Amino acid sequence: MPISSFVKKNLYKDSVVLMRIAQTVLSNDSVQRVTLLMGTPANKAIMTSAGLFSSELDAAKPGDVMIVVDANTAEAVGAAVAQIDDLLEGARDAAGGESAAVQAPRSIKMGCARVDDACLAQISVPGPYAAAEAMKALRKGLHVFLFSDNVPLEQEQVIKALAQKKGLLVMGPDCGTAIISGTPLGFANVVKSGDISLVGASGTGLQEVSCQIDALGHGIRHAIGTGGRDVSAEIGGSTMRQALDLVAADAATKVICIISKPPAPAVARRVLEQVASFSKPVVVLFLGADLSTANLPKHVVVVGTLYDAAAAAVAMADGKRFDPSDLSKEGLEAIDSELSRLGPGQRAVRGLYSGGTFCSEAKILWREMGLSLNAAESTQSVRGAGHLAVDLGDDMFTVGRPHPMIDPSIRIERLAQEAQDPETAVIVLDVVLGYASHEDPTAVLAPAIREAKAASAKAGRGLIVVSFVCGTEQDPQVLSKQRAALQDAGALVLPSSTAAARLAGRIGLRLDKARRTPRTGAL
Numbered sequence: 001m002p003i004s005s006f007v008k009k010n011l012y013k014d015s016v017v018l019m020r021i022a023q024t025v026l027s028n029d030s031v032q033r034v035t036l037l038m039g040t041p042a043n044k045a046i047m048t049s050a051g052l053f054s055s056e057l058d059a060a061k062p063g064d065v066m067i068v069v070d071a072n073t074a075e076a077v078g079a080a081v082a083q084i085d086d087l088l089e090g091a092r093d094a095a096g097g098e099s100a101a102v103q104a105p106r107s108i109k110m111g112c113a114r115v116d117d118a119c120l121a122q123i124s125v126p127g128p129y130a131a132a133e134a135m136k137a138l139r140k141g142l143h144v145f146l147f148s149d150n151v152p153l154e155q156e157q158v159i160k161a162l163a164q165k166k167g168l169l170v171m172g173p174d175c176g177t178a179i180i181s182g183t184p185l186g187f188a189n190v191v192k193s194g195d196i197s198l199v200g201a202s203g204t205g206l207q208e209v210s211c212q213i214d215a216l217g218h219g220i221r222h223a224i225g226t227g228g229r230d231v232s233a234e235i236g237g238s239t240m241r242q243a244l245d246l247v248a249a250d251a252a253t254k255v256i257c258i259i260s261k262p263p264a265p266a267v268a269r270r271v272l273e274q275v276a277s278f279s280k281p282v283v284v285l286f287l288g289a290d291l292s293t294a295n296l297p298k299h300v301v302v303v304g305t306l307y308d309a310a311a312a313a314v315a316m317a318d319g320k321r322f323d324p325s326d327l328s329k330e331g332l333e334a335i336d337s338e339l340s341r342l343g344p345g346q347r348a349v350r351g352l353y354s355g356g357t358f359c360s361e362a363k364i365l366w367r368e369m370g371l372s373l374n375a376a377e378s379t380q381s382v383r384g385a386g387h388l389a390v391d392l393g394d395d396m397f398t399v400g401r402p403h404p405m406i407d408p409s410i411r412i413e414r415l416a417q418e419a420q421d422p423e424t425a426v427i428v429l430d431v432v433l434g435y436a437s438h439e440d441p442t443a444v445l446a447p448a449i450r451e452a453k454a455a456s457a458k459a460g461r462g463l464i465v466v467s468f469v470c471g472t473e474q475d476p477q478v479l480s481k482q483r484a485a486l487q488d489a490g491a492l493v494l495p496s497s498t499a500a501a502r503l504a505g506r507i508g509l510r511l512d513k514a515r516r517t518p519r520t521g522a523l
Contacts, residue, residue: 002077005056007039008065008088014124014147016436018065019402021087025069026402026409030076035068036084038126042150046395062126108136122185123172124148130173131155138162138170145185146172146227153234156227160238169246170239172227176203179210179223186225187405189434190474194219196313197247199240200259201226204355205287205306207434208470208497209259212310215472215495218317221253231263237271244271248278256282257313259306261360262289275300281316285309287357288364306361307498325498335507338492341462342511346425349508350418351389351501352411354404355470358430359391362501369505371512385421387508389428390414405437412448419452419463425511426464427452428504430497431482433471440477442485449489464507465491468500 013021018036025034035052037043039060047053052068060066067084071077105111112118121137123130127150134144138159151173163170171178171185177200178185182193189207191214198220200206206223213220224247226239240260247253256278263271268286272294275282282300284291291302301312301322308325315322349371353359366373366387374386390397392404392411404411411429418424429449431441438444449465456463467486471479486493494500 002071002074004067004069004077004081005052005054006067006081007057007060008067008085009061010063011065011088012038012063012125013065013088015149016124016147016406019406021084023402023407024087025080025083026407028071028076028080030072031069031080032072033068033070034080034084035066037066038062039064039066040126040128040150042127062128108133108140108142112140112142119143120145120180122147127151127173131159134159134170135162138166138168141166141168143169143180144171145178145225146170146175147186148172149174153229156229156235160230160235164238164242169224169243171225174229175225175227177206177223178225179206179220181222182220184435187432187434187436188223189214189470189472190476191472192219193221194317195221195252195254196257196317197221197250197253197255198223198257198259199226199243199247200224201228201231201240201261201263202259202287202357204432204470205259205285205357207432208306208355208358209257209285209310209313211470211472212307212496213314216310216314218314221250222247226260228261231260231267233264233266237263237267240267240271241274244274244278248280254280255313255317256280257309258282258284258286259309259357260286261357262286272296272300283309283312283316287360305365305498306357307496335464335503338462338464339507339510341457342425342464343422343461345422346461347508347511347514348385348421348423349387349426349428349504349511350385350424351428351504352414352418353389353391353428353430354393354408354411355430355432355497356391356393358470358497358501359389361497362428362504363389365498365501366505366508369502369509371505371508386423405432408438408441408445408448412444415448415452416455419455422459422461424456424463426466426504426507428500429465429467429491430500431467431469431471431486433469433475433477433479433482435476437477442482442489446485446489446491449486449491453490465489466494466500466504466507467491468494468497470497 022034040062057066069080120143122145123133124147130148130151137144176186177188191210210220224243230239231237284302303309312322351362374388453463469482473479483493
């Protein structure tokens with residue numbers, strides 16, 4: 001198939017914009033792949049590892065856009081290239097450019113001149129330039145939401161040291177989600193305002209906990225993202241600890257909730273010592289960490305799942321005792337008829353996640369339940385892989401294509417592959433709503449679920465699809481609409497990531513038992 005590679009000089013676009021453009025061009029059936037990345041060394045390395053780099057891209061600089069188009073015909077390539085050019089350049093007025101009156105700010109200085117009372121800068125530039133822009137914002141007295149990734153570790157240390165000195169927050173680098181006083185940043189959901197503040201080193205974790213708090217009738221004061229690297233030993237939890245002090249001092253915050261992958265041991269120790277000194281209730285979720293030996297005061301509650309983080313925060317806000325949620329009965333009433341359709345060789349649970357935290361939570365729960373997982377997350381050959389959970393938003397899957405929260409096509413392809421594997425019994429899918437996500441994800445995912453189930457039925461097999469939707473009724477995509485579309489497609493729809501993972505794990509255990517004994521027993 002024809003492939004074209006070219007460079008657009010001196011035209012910076014952030015990664016979300018580039019992914020949106022790729023998604024638009026990929027809607028043409030004759031286009032197989034579209035890659036748009038800024039010409040940074042890190043992005044060139046990614047393209048090289050994916051076999052997409054060519055000599056035409058050698059001269060690209062960090063301020064240039066590298067473009068690769070793979071289509072069925074030379075005519076389709078030409079049409080795609082023309083469409084990309086139009087989308088990148090945007091509409092021009094008759095004078096050939098923007099007027100001074102409507103010109104968008106092109107620097108931190110211009111932005112501050114335009115908005116006298118600005119307090120926060122959102123930065124999404126190539127990694128090599130991100131720290132410099134963050135430093136400019138901090139010197140202007142602005143908090144920073146740093147969406148950019150590929151920022152060198154030593155530069156993160158420097159900008160966070162300056163932020164701490166100035167009493168300002170740097171959310172990131174690689175921070176995807178935040179809600180500040182009701183204002184969403186990055187990938188975030190429309191949730192009720194309330195008195196619970198979240199601090200998290202996990203984007204989809206913040207989204208799920210904030211949505212579950214909304215579903216339980218409470219609201220969010222702040223949801224402060226830190227960037228995943230913040231809790232490493234090298235950074236020392238700088239933003240997390242600073243954010244915790246800020247929400248502890250915030251009179252409108254009644255309960256504090258922390259969501260994170262396990263921090264470095266020294267960071268975890270400092271954070272736990274810090275929250276132990278607070279007068280406010282604190283919920284701690286260090287996903288997968290064993291804190292059973294931690295000697296914590298009664299106002300600090302440790303939980304193990306995303307749902308329990310939300311439920312504990314709500315219980316403490318209501319002045320009630322929190323008991324861990326079992327959720328073992330969620331969806332069980334629908335399982336017997338589904339199991340009866342499975343063939344004797346079907347035993348594998350396959351989690352196809354777009355959210356990395358959801359994938360991590362599922363793997364942790366499944367291992368705790370006794371499910372044996374295939375550790376080869378990068379496997380592209382699913383046949384015979386056993387129980388498996390993959391984060392399809394990981395870089396290894398998204399080179400040359402948008403993130404699955406924006407473009408579900410990578411999961412549709414993988415869903416079809418899994419349905420063809422005679423070992424596959426259960427597929428787990430997450431659907432993430434909110435700003436920046438696909439405008440109607442189930443419009444394309446639901447038909448793919450129907451096709452996968454029909455293909456399995458034609459082969460004489462059943463296929464159980466377990467799903468959940470991370471979102472709210474106020475999101476642009478509308479939670480109830482997305483759930484209804486999944487149900488109409490034949491998927492089991494669970495109310496949370498935790499419930500979906502536990503149900504899938506219980507089915508997997510039952511199928512494992514059925515292989516060893518003539519009778520399966522009850523879930």
